[in-house]
Amino acid sequence: MTCPKNERTLSHQSPYYVIEIPKPIDLRGEYVSKYMRKCSMYVEVYVNLPYNEKTFYIYVGESEEKASDFIKYLMLMKGKGIDEVRNIIEKYSGEMAGQVISHFGKKLREIAALMLWADARFSAKYGEPELGMVLDLLTNEPLFLVLTFPNCSSDEWDRLITLVKDTLRSSGLEELTGMVAVVCAEGLKEELTS
């Protein structure tokens, strides 16, 4: 695929580029159109870049969209050093950070991006999110991650799940939707006591 001329690097260390193209958009290839149908504001294509990772992110848009907000954090994390990413994981998971890092290490940047995005987008309303884990009761091995919002009700819980998971999907992170559960601490209490 030919890259548009007005490309710019997000960071000199990052293999990711942000490209802003005014509408109407002329993007070629079935791969692109598949993503365009899912989310008109964001597409992901593969190109031959001289870097280890060959994922090429493109913003297409006139306005800010939820998915592209998340992609900004994702790109930011892709450009950061591993220590900085670990610090973010530690900020949200506290003393469990070591276990999170050792079990979900392959997706650490994506998880860090999710936490930063969730904090920026929802903390004013639902409180600062935390990153926890469900452990196997017999082996104590982590099974999946839990993104907890302290102050959201049971009614808001379903809406939050949809919002977070749809954002991950439209950002090309389908795999992460099966690794993270969204939990509303207040909502859970309501459900179990009602």
Added chain:
Amino acid sequence: MRRGTERGTNELDPAPFIELVELYLSRDKLDEVLIRRFISGLYYCIFNYWGLKKYLANKRGGGSRQDKFSLDNLYCDLLSKNMDKKLIILLYYRVAADHHVLNPTIAEVYISKTRHFPKKEVYLTRNALEKAYKIAMEIIEKLN
């Protein structure tokens, strides 16, 4: 009973068991042992049914007959289908029913930085079983 690949999903269809739960929910006498066993049963019949569906879809598991599935794969599937809320609530009931002996009890399904977030009081009552039953129905519907 058919064996191996001859099996159909209807052999592990949880519908008859769910009907039994429904029947007991309509009766007056429902003691704590029944509530605990029904909650646990609902959880594991979902697991068996999901596993057999995987097997029949040629997504084989482990073991000599490739019919051994792990719970983390079921969780992954449910989370991918946005069933986070249902899964977490069902897990609290299941943990309280199978691993705790007091009622009500404080169950803890996950760990978090703020330690009290995951610690929730769970009361295994008729209401709890009714909720677990409704959740199980919704999960099975999604699996079908």
